[in-house]
Amino acid sequence: DGGITQSPKYLFRKEGQNVTLSCEQNLNHDAMYWYRQDPGQGLRLIYYSQIVNDFQKGDIAEGYSVSREKKESFPLTVTSAQKNPTAFYLCASSTTGRPYEQYFGPGTRLTVT
């Protein structure tokens, strides 16, 4: 079955540590995205990539980094520079042609204490 996987579902880290969230898709989509969602809020775009070895900052990229070395994979690193990293992180992918609906992974809930 095609889809997007994110692991782990829950992640706990101490303040000051970098942490990498994984995202893998086997939908053969060119575009991939990372969103952050805070309680009762909508989705805010962190980074997106439309092709291997290329990615663009979204609205809230500060304190985050990404890589896109393979079409299937788009890991997100939450660095110690991110001031408020506790949130629900969602990865998505889409085609780059219409209707380009985004398919979401199950999400990773990160708690930093």
Place this chain on the structure above:
Amino acid sequence: GQNIDQPTEMTATEGAIVQINCTYQTSGFNGLFWYQQHAGEAPTFLSYNVLDGLEEKGRFSSFLSRSKGYSYLLLKELQMKDSASYLCARGGDSSYKLIFGSGTRLLVRP
């Protein structure tokens, strides 16, 4: 959300009909999406409108008026499982990059 407005919360009764409105900035418009998100889960795609009019898909319908920058999601024969957040999103200037609203939390009561 960036230039997208939708009500924060709505309440409706099981078996009834509810309409969730969404208004958006019309410049650079490139399609309108509706997603459903249950608490703690990922959003799932419901509908996509790029032309004016009504798109019907079972109990759910979505309407778009491009000139007014307005869309609505209509849910008929409400069921308890329809209690969720409903996210409105528009295609932005970069075509496939979506801009999401803050979502409407719908509570369905018996």
